[in-house]
Amino acid sequence: MSGRTDGTAERRGFLRALGLAAAGATAAGAAAAQTRADSVPAGQARKENEQQRVAARYRETDHVKAYYRTNRYEH
Amino acid sequence: MARMKFLCDSDRCIECNACVTACKNEHEVPWGINRRRVVTINDGRPGERSISMACMHCTDAPCAAVCPVSCFYTTADAIVLHDKDLCIGCGYCFYACPFGAPQYPRVGNFGSRGKMDKCTFCAGGPQQDNTRAEYIQYGSNRIAEGKLPLCAEMCSTKALLAGDGEIIATIYRERVQRRGYGSGAWGWRTAYRETVSI
Ligand code: SF4
Ligand code: SF4
Numbered sequence: 632m633s634g635r636t637d638g639t640a641e642r643r644g645f646l647r648a649l650g651l652a653a654a655g656a657t658a659a660g661a662a663a664a665q666t667r668a669d670s671v672p673a674g675q676a677r678k679e680n681e682q683q684r685v686a687a688r689y690r691e692t693d694h695v696k697a698y699y700r701t702n703r704y705e706h
Numbered sequence: 707m708a709r710m711k712f713l714c715d716s717d718r719c720i721e722c723n724a725c726v727t728a729c730k731n732e733h734e735v736p737w738g739i740n741r742r743r744v745v746t747i748n749d750g751r752p753g754e755r756s757i758s759m760a761c762m763h764c765t766d767a768p769c770a771a772v773c774p775v776s777c778f779y780t781t782a783d784a785i786v787l788h789d790k791d792l793c794i795g796c797g798y799c800f801y802a803c804p805f806g807a808p809q810y811p812r813v814g815n816f817g818s819r820g821k822m823d824k825c826t827f828c829a830g831g832p833q834q835d836n837t838r839a840e841y842i843q844y845g846s847n848r849i850a851e852g853k854l855p856l857c858a859e860m861c862s863t864k865a866l867l868a869g870d871g872e873i874i875a876t877i878y879r880e881r882v883q884r885r886g887y888g889s890g891a892w893g894w895r896t897a898y899r900e901t902v903s904i
Binding site: 684685686687688689690691692694695698699701702703 | 707708710779780781782783785787829832833847849850852853854858859864867869870873874877880
């Protein structure tokens with residue numbers, strides 16, 4: 632989770648910097664679009680092997696059971 | 707093995723777009739991309755109906771069949787994911803998808819669209835561990851945290867169901883039996899080649 636927060640802060644920081652650099656707004660806007668949803672530098676991307684990437688991820692935890700239970704209340 | 711599915715109970719959806727907003731916020735989906743959207747038919751007229759749509763995580767996904775670089779893979783619990791380090795942004799998957807799910811961060815042809823982005827069933831990408839690199843590319847991995855898709859968990863009217871296909875089909879079946887009507891499991895025949903029999 633901490634890694635996730637870091638990433639978020641970094642991107643938000645980037646956008647804040649964009650806001651300050653009002654002058655080059657158009658060019659910088661294009662750069663912002665490339666930052667998210669695209670790839671991270673290849674060196675940072677770790678790949679798990681084929682078996683690990685298709686392993687089942689879903690678990691029927693208490694959280695998930697509570698979701699099913701509360702959805703049953705509704706008609 | 708549980709098979710993950712979405713089911714939008716369109717008799718309950720009020721087109722509030724909470725699911726769309728929850729998704730955008732959870733994954734910091736960039737401007738111009740919507741992983742989920744709400745489609746309304748007969749808007750403002752009798753028979754109005756809204757359906758919340760995203761990638762349905764199809765059986766034998768058509769996107770995977772057309773991808774020239776084979777970036778799609780289906781997990782054992784039937785979540786269709788893709789690898790952005792392989793994606794070349796060709797746009798074939800957008801044309802193949804019956805639900806219009808694949809989105810691209812930029813406009814242009816021949817790779818200039820950027821890496822495709824779509825609903826991950828809140829299951830992240832190739833790495834299952836919520837790393838920073840993974841979050842930047844694919845968003846959060848709620849499934850790894852033992853949770854379900856946020857869009858479904860946040861649905862204001864409990865219209866959008868997500869999770870084990872058999873369990874959510876049972877929930878929908880019970881609802882239809884109690885209230886006496888139901889317009890069917892939208893998209894199921896296309897995505898999963900089955901329907902929910904009441
Ligand atoms: S499952 Fe997650 S990624 Fe997919 S539409 Fe819902 S919130 Fe967005
Ligand atoms: S949050 Fe629920 S009721 Fe609101 S638009 Fe989405 S599916 Fe419909």
